Amino acid sequence: MIESATTSGRPTSSADRAWLLIAAGLAAIPLLYPLWTDPYSLSVVRDALIFGLFALSLDFLWGKAGILSFGHAAFFGVGAYGTAIVAPMIGGDAAGLVGCLAGIAMAVGIAVVVGYFLIFGGVRGAYFTIVTLALSLVAQHIVIGWARVTGGDAGLIGTPPPGIGFGEWSFVLADPVSQHYLVLAISLAAVLAIWAACRGQYGRVLAAIRGNELRARTLGHNTGLHLLVVLMLSAGLAALAGGLYAMVSGFVAPDLIGLLLSTEVIVWVAIGGRGTLIGPFIGAFVVLRLQQEVSSFNPRLWPLLIGAFFVAMVFLFPNGLLPLFERAWERMRGVARKRALAP
Amino acid sequence: MDQAIPLLLNILTLTSILMLVGLGLAIIFGLMNVINMAHGEFVTIGAFTLSALQGIGGSYWLALLVAPLIGGAFGFLLERGIVRHLYARPLDTILATWGISLILQQVLQLLFGSGPQEVFTPIHGTISILGSSYPAYRLVLIAFAMTLLAITFLVFRKTRFGLDLRAVIQDRDMAEALGIDTRRIFAIAFAIGAALAAVAGVLIAPLTNVLAQMGANYLARSFFVVIVGGAGSIGGIAAGSAVVGGLETVLNYQVPVTVSQAIVLVAAVVLVRFRPRGLVPA
Amino acid sequence: MSAAAPEPILAARGLVARFGGLQAVRGVDLVLESGELRCIIGPNGAGKSTLFNMVAGTLRPSEGSIRYLGREVIGLPIHTFARLGIARKFQVPSLFPEMPVLDNLLVAEHAGVSAGIRRERAERMMARLGLEHQAGMRAGALAHGQKQWLEIGMALMAEPKLLLLDEPTAGMTVDETRRTAELLRGFAGRLTTVVIEHDMRFVRALGCRTTVMHQGRIIADGPFEQIEADALVRDVYLGRR
Numbered sequence: 001m002i003e004s005a006t007t008s009g010r011p012t013s014s015a016d017r018a019w020l021l022i023a024a025g026l027a028a029i030p031l032l033y034p035l036w037t038d039p040y041s042l043s044v045v046r047d048a049l050i051f052g053l054f055a056l057s058l059d060f061l062w063g064k065a066g067i068l069s070f071g072h073a074a075f076f077g078v079g080a081y082g083t084a085i086v087a088p089m090i091g092g093d094a095a096g097l098v099g100c101l102a103g104i105a106m107a108v109g110i111a112v113v114v115g116y117f118l119i120f121g122g123v124r125g126a127y128f129t130i131v132t133l134a135l136s137l138v139a140q141h142i143v144i145g146w147a148r149v150t151g152g153d154a155g156l157i158g159t160p161p162p163g164i165g166f167g168e169w170s171f172v173l174a175d176p177v178s179q180h181y182l183v184l185a186i187s188l189a190a191v192l193a194i195w196a197a198c199r200g201q202y203g204r205v206l207a208a209i210r211g212n213e214l215r216a217r218t219l220g221h222n223t224g225l226h227l228l229v230v231l232m233l234s235a236g237l238a239a240l241a242g243g244l245y246a247m248v249s250g251f252v253a254p255d256l257i258g259l260l261l262s263t264e265v266i267v268w269v270a271i272g273g274r275g276t277l278i279g280p281f282i283g284a285f286v287v288l289r290l291q292q293e294v295s296s297f298n299p300r301l302w303p304l305l306i307g308a309f310f311v312a313m314v315f316l317f318p319n320g321l322l323p324l325f326e327r328a329w330e331r332m333r334g335v336a337r338k339r340a341l342a343p
Numbered sequence: 344m345d346q347a348i349p350l351l352l353n354i355l356t357l358t359s360i361l362m363l364v365g366l367g368l369a370i371i372f373g374l375m376n377v378i379n380m381a382h383g384e385f386v387t388i389g390a391f392t393l394s395a396l397q398g399i400g401g402s403y404w405l406a407l408l409v410a411p412l413i414g415g416a417f418g419f420l421l422e423r424g425i426v427r428h429l430y431a432r433p434l435d436t437i438l439a440t441w442g443i444s445l446i447l448q449q450v451l452q453l454l455f456g457s458g459p460q461e462v463f464t465p466i467h468g469t470i471s472i473l474g475s476s477y478p479a480y481r482l483v484l485i486a487f488a489m490t491l492l493a494i495t496f497l498v499f500r501k502t503r504f505g506l507d508l509r510a511v512i513q514d515r516d517m518a519e520a521l522g523i524d525t526r527r528i529f530a531i532a533f534a535i536g537a538a539l540a541a542v543a544g545v546l547i548a549p550l551t552n553v554l555a556q557m558g559a560n561y562l563a564r565s566f567f568v569v570i571v572g573g574a575g576s577i578g579g580i581a582a583g584s585a586v587v588g589g590l591e592t593v594l595n596y597q598v599p600v601t602v603s604q605a606i607v608l609v610a611a612v613v614l615v616r617f618r619p620r621g622l623v624p625a
Numbered sequence: 626m627s628a629a630a631p632e633p634i635l636a637a638r639g640l641v642a643r644f645g646g647l648q649a650v651r652g653v654d655l656v657l658e659s660g661e662l663r664c665i666i667g668p669n670g671a672g673k674s675t676l677f678n679m680v681a682g683t684l685r686p687s688e689g690s691i692r693y694l695g696r697e698v699i700g701l702p703i704h705t706f707a708r709l710g711i712a713r714k715f716q717v718p719s720l721f722p723e724m725p726v727l728d729n730l731l732v733a734e735h736a737g738v739s740a741g742i743r744r745e746r747a748e749r750m751m752a753r754l755g756l757e758h759q760a761g762m763r764a765g766a767l768a769h770g771q772k773q774w775l776e777i778g779m780a781l782m783a784e785p786k787l788l789l790l791d792e793p794t795a796g797m798t799v800d801e802t803r804r805t806a807e808l809l810r811g812f813a814g815r816l817t818t819v820v821i822e823h824d825m826r827f828v829r830a831l832g833c834r835t836t837v838m839h840q841g842r843i844i845a846d847g848p849f850e851q852i853e854a855d856a857l858v859r860d861v862y863l864g865r866r
Binding site for chain 2: 114
């Protein structure tokens with residue numbers, strides 16, 4: 001099975017190896033893509049990767065720790081807006097990165113405060129999800145209302161691209177190709193980091209919390225602390241994605257922090273396969289592509305489709321599309337095997 | 344004294360609206376632990392009903408009668424078609440009803456366009472209350488909402504249906520063992536909650552922008568009402584509405600609306616830490 | 626100078642558990658010596674599981690005190706109880722059905738030992754439980770008796786000092802019950818074990834001090850043979866009192 005649920009034991013079981021192979025194969029595409037494409041198409045792929053990274057952050061929270069956030073774009077948006085607001089104040093080549101760090105710090109700060117009160121207040125499940133929804137809603141209202149700082153409905157332009165500089169020496173990534181590789185590197189690092197962390201005991205503990213939190217607690221695990229840490233890391237990663245988006249596109253707007261994006265990222269993770277880590281990237285790519293096609297046909301149609309998707313997802317494929325493919329794959333292998341055995 | 348009366352009445356206005364919207368949500372949540380993310384859309388449906396009716400020459404009072412019927416019908420359909428199948432799956436209910444909410448919003452936009460809908464206040468002018476003048480419409484709103492809530496309270500307390508409802512909230516299995524048709528109770532309670540929210544939509548429409556997305560705001564607020572006040576009892580909803588409505592109204596005088604909403608969110612989050620079941624737990 | 630009596634591992638006194646108007650436990654004292662094997666029996670509703678809930682930290686007593694290794698533990702978080710060495714097996718099976726058997730054992734080890742040592746302990750435990758061949762199987766797919774054993778194994782993984790077993794042999798075959806009794810008797814002296822049970826054959830096989838609860842109180846306490854012969858206990862079980 002490709003699921004990253006820990007099959008304990010040997011350092012690299014065959015399931016792990018299969019997963020690594022697939023991840024490597026998939027990574028090869030964006031790695032080599034810049035060689036044959038134009039800057040505009042590349043920037044589209046680059047942006048899709050960033051959203052994939054955002055989806056990964058939700059997958060960590062939802063797929064690994066079992067907490068559904070309905071307002072995850074709040075963290076993405078705080079990262080984006082933090083970068084866009086702080087970077088111009090600093091100046092210099094590293095302004096973008098410093099702004100990004102500020103955005104991440106703000107997002108993690110919010111996660112700590114909200115997380116502390118909710119998690120240690122024993123709030124789980126539906127109530128928790130509602131509060132995250134309200135978080136995104138409120139964040140969106142603040143961003144639209146506080147126009148003096150956030151640019152209101154129009155947003156902010158002028159976020160510098162990522163770079164660093166020491167005195168004379170300046171290293172700025174201002175073109176789509178180098179930015180693409182930066183985002184790709186960060187995405188790979190994030191996926192590998194989460195994958196490695198979840199392979200061992202930590203992954204098992206998270207799976208136990210996901211399955212039966214009280215039981216995990218009676219086994220000696222400080223579940224509240226674990227959940228808070230996951231929330232903080234997830235928020236930080238989402239903010240990093242947001243900051244990257246601000247830096248490579250140079251522009252932030254309220255749609256980066258609001259409810260629609262918060263729900264779209266749930267769709268990406270759901271389609272790609274909750275808990276698979278690479279699934280969210282695939283989900284983001286597939287759905288964004290679909291969105292472009294549908295929206296060019298009729299922009300009204302897309303939210304309608306998303307709504308229909310949510311309903312379909314619940315009734316038809318609650319575990320994402322990946323398990324459906326896996327079952328189809330196994331059925332094909334089963335047929336092939338039978339054919340091989342037939343006289 | 345001059346300021347206090349209008350302030351109090353403003354608090355009462357928001358509180359009574361929140362109670363109407365929150366009641367439906369709370370009963371459902373207290374009953375079956377189901378969160379209906381499309382609950383805000385019932386408010387929207389009520390407001391749009393008013394606009395549509397007034398558009399073809401109907402009266403405001405007609406809308407007050409028709410909207411709960413339409414809202415109730417939608418609620419009944421939603422319960423039948425979607426929610427009923429997901430009772431044991433709270434997070435799936437959230438996802439599915441959220442999908443319905445998106446669909447409803449888009450359909451409304453497709454049918455009526457995305458700009459604000461026009462509605463007309465039935466009552467103009469102000470009334471003098473204890474030395475200050477206050478919009479007459481708001482007074483009528485408060486009176487109407489309070490009456491409706493009182494009726495609902497009586498139904499809850501004095502009728503057979505209300506008794507059955509309370510029994511199911513207390514202990515569902517026991518109620519079933521006693522022969523109460525819990526599924527029927529759920530369906531009716533759901534429809535009533537939707538109808539109340541639709542009435543709230545009609546009442547609030549002349550005071551606000553009637554847009555297809557207006558529901559989200561009421562959804563969030565009514566969830567705070569349930570979180571703060573506690574689900575499953577009218578007293579809890581009253582307490583929650585008073586706190587949320589009061590806090591937001593008072594803050595609106597001092598700070599921009601967005602900040603006051605943020606503060607209410609923070610207050611709800613902090614409160615839930617210390618009273619996880621709400622001020623008046625079920 | 627005579628040696629002072631060793632401190633009891635658990636000294637719970639005056640425990641009361643109140644739920645609204647109902648008192649599930651009314652003034653119970655429970656003192657356990659280190660290494661002791663104790664049985665708690667009583668008709669349904671006697672308050673046995675509630676007593677366990679208090680000692681394991683999942684329920685806060687309305688009154689009373691619980692001293693574990695000399696330290697007052699009421700009010701500590703649940704995971705701290707486990708870390709202090711109190712392990713519990715619930716009455717209702719509560720392992721992690723989606724996770725493999727081996728993972729269930731691995732996750733039950735909360736101490737910061739190395740992965741290698743943890744694995745070794747888990748494999749040894751599986752051998753002891755007779756589950757070596759089911760290591761990769763979904764725990765939910767085990768037979769009922771195997772699930773019970775896995776849960777006992779999970780409780781033992783963290784090398785607890787106090788083990789609370791709530792109806793460990795429920796649904797087990799006669800043979801499994803016998804083996805469980807042997808296992809528990811083997812712990813004597815090293816691990817303090819308290820068992821809630823209904824199966825009298827099992828309780829007899831354990832041959833230990835037995836405490837009888839009824840309507841939230843302790844009504845008898847002593848060696849099993851004495852309890853077996855006690856008229857009051859018999860009446861309570863037959864519903865005459």
